[in-house]
Amino acid sequence: VTNNPGTPLVAAPTIDEAFAAIRERGLRLSAARRLVLEALYAADRPVTAERIAAGLGDRLPRSDLASVYRNLETLEQLGLVRHVHFGHGPGLYTHAGVAQHEYVVCERCNAFVALDPAELDSIRDAVRATSGYEARFTHFPIVGLCPACRDD
Amino acid sequence: VTNNPGTPLVAAPTIDEAFAAIRERGLRLSAARRLVLEALYAADRPVTAERIAAGLGDRLPRSDLASVYRNLETLEQLGLVRHVHFGHGPGLYTHAGVAQHEYVVCERCNAFVALDPAELDSIRDAVRATSGYEARFTHFPIVGLCPACRDD
DNA sequence: TTTTTTGCAAAACCTTTGCAGTTGG
């Protein structure tokens, strides 16, 4: 099972479409795997593996952290999950059932904005003009100071 | 001893100015501490703490990893050292004896370009216009695909 | 039934911390 991250089988899948995609790949929809997706769709914002394993603070059944990590990896290969790194600290995972967001994060207070890729095209253009690189802010976001922190 | 990272006592210090800055703060120029700076100035590109402790592959004496980390932190507080995170993997440290570089890194092959902050002003402007955030790419770089990797 | 997946334990990896002994000034 290999698939490029960011290349979902289904664009912006609902949770049921995600379940179907798992079966279509010949993978099993185990309780633990379903729970990971349920947590991601319930949180609907980037969350840590730890928090998923804790059932989002016991709103859902708890599960084993190692299995959560394994399932997140599998689901990411299927394009059903993505993860992003906000500065130091653990990675944050989201379901792919939203437009493929890119992020701008505050280095100081961790406040973030999630933007549609199209909104960042002017930034991407500026990066391309300056460096020749094709920037993507889905996995590693733009880091800086939010308006509040900028003014101390 | 506290100082904002990125606020060096001396702008773009030579290694000898760095030595002097340590003494001016009442701190000691121990052998281990000198070695950290010598490694950073010898490498002249971002390197891991591990590699510093290994004497850049035995080009310099080896030293203790924990002490290297402690010294890097101290030196960073003095504004003589900075560190940057290129994707996953260990942090990379540089001396501050160059213009305060900002980085653009390839997510795939790790190739990077170090740019002077002024060169990134158009990018910073685009980020400010899009998000209101004041972007800095010194600690967390812009991540994307380099020209070679973009074309597979 | 058979292959995948789980749960637990252990390890891997990077970084920090505690502490007794050493050293720089």
Place this chain on the structure above:
DNA sequence: CCAACTGCAAAGGTTTTGCAAAAAA
């Protein structure tokens, strides 16, 4: 001399891996 610093060892936080038992299809 004495605070600052070191080296070593141990722990902390995040993620991965090995393996026998359990469960999905």
